[in-house]
Amino acid sequence: MSLERLQKVIAQSGVTSRRKAEKLIEAGKVTVNGQVVKELGTKVGPDDDIEVEGVPLEKEQPVxxxxxxxxxxxxxxxxxxxxxxxxxxxxxxxxxxxxxxxxxxxxxxxxxxxxxxxxxxxxxxxxYEIEKIYVAKVKGIPRREELNKLRKGISSDGEKLKATFTKVLSTDDKKKTAIVQINLQEGRNRQVRRMLEAIGYPVDKLKREQYGFxxxxxxxxxxxxxxxxxxxxxxxxxxxxxxx
CATH class of the missing domain: 3.30.70.580 (Pseudouridine synthase I, catalytic domain, N-terminal subdomain)
Known part of the structure; x- marks a missing residue:
């Protein structure tokens, strides 16, 4: 019978993260077979009954x-x-x-x-965040040196935001719009929009085309x-x- 650490089993069930599971265990909010468990090293098996804050843990297969x-x-x-x-x-x-x-x-x-x-x-x-590739339609046509600023990193609301790669994929001179690719290894809130707005090119449409491979x-x-x-x-x- 394979035994796993209690916090790992809780995290894998999808109830919460491992870090939060550890806090719940230390706070005495987790029971194993009816007994409160506060030791983080506790190991459990597939036949153990686990409850988190009084709710039985459903043993789901990971999907x-x-x-x-x-x-x-x-x-x-x-x-x-x-x-x-x-x-x-x-x-x-x-x-x-x-x-x-x-x-x-x-x-x-x-x-x-x-x-x-x-x-x-x-x-x-x-x-570490796996690299993600975004494609944005922006108002205006950014110059290469302007996009280069995003690779060097810019400040926005007290955060340093940085791209790993930038490129203008196409332009529409009549409509004065451009399609821009931006690669990120970060995951800050509204990051691509904030970065492009910071250099003067508001985003009209945004799509994440790739997540790692x-x-x-x-x-x-x-x-x-x-x-x-x-x-x-x-x-x-x-x-x-x-x-x-």
Missing amino acids: YYMLYKPRGVISSVKDDKNRKVVTDFFPDVKERIYPIGRLDYDTSGLLLLTNDGEFANLLMHPK LTLEGLNAGEFRELTPHEVKQLRAEAQKIVK
């Missing part, structure tokens, strides 16, 4: 999905204003999945969802597919390379 998020959808599992959320696209998925990171309401593109808290935490680790190929807006075991393994290995 991993990629969604082509349309514009006008919230990257959440619920919304207090009753707007459409990303989990609405998964009516037949029984597991309690949630998005890894987020895409803004007005941004479309590639979003990962899972019920594996450990996996989600790894991909969002502050020491994953692309939207074969998907239309609102469609999803399950990640293959190899893709999950590859993403995990990519993140662990830096996080160690």
Whole structure:
């Protein structure tokens, strides 16, 4: 029988992150077979009954999905204003999945969802974020030297924001608009929009086209597919390379 650390089992169930699970254990809010457990090193097996804040832990198999998020959808599992959320696209998925990171309401593109808290935490680790490729339609036609400023890093609301790659993909001289590619290894709030606005080019449309090696190929807006075991393994290995 394989035993795993209690906080890891809680995180993998999708209830919360490993860090928050550790705090709940230390606060005496987790029981194993009816007994309160406060030791972080505690190991549990598949037959143990675990409760977190009085709620039994459901033993779900980990699942991993990629969604082509349309514009006008919230990257959440619920919304207090009753707007459409990303989990609405998964009516037949029984597991309690949630998005890894987020895409803004007005941004479309590639979003990962899972019920594996450990996996989600790894991909969002502050020491390393897998490179993501965004394509933006902007008002105005930025010059190369202006985009270069984004690679050097700019300040916005007290944060230093930096791109790893920038390029003008196409321009429309009549409409005075451009299509720009920006690669990021960070995941700050509304980062691409803030960066382009800071150099004077407001974003009209924004799409995340790539997440690491994953692309939207074969998907239309609102469609999803399950990640293959190899893709999950590859993403995990990519993140662990830096996080160690």
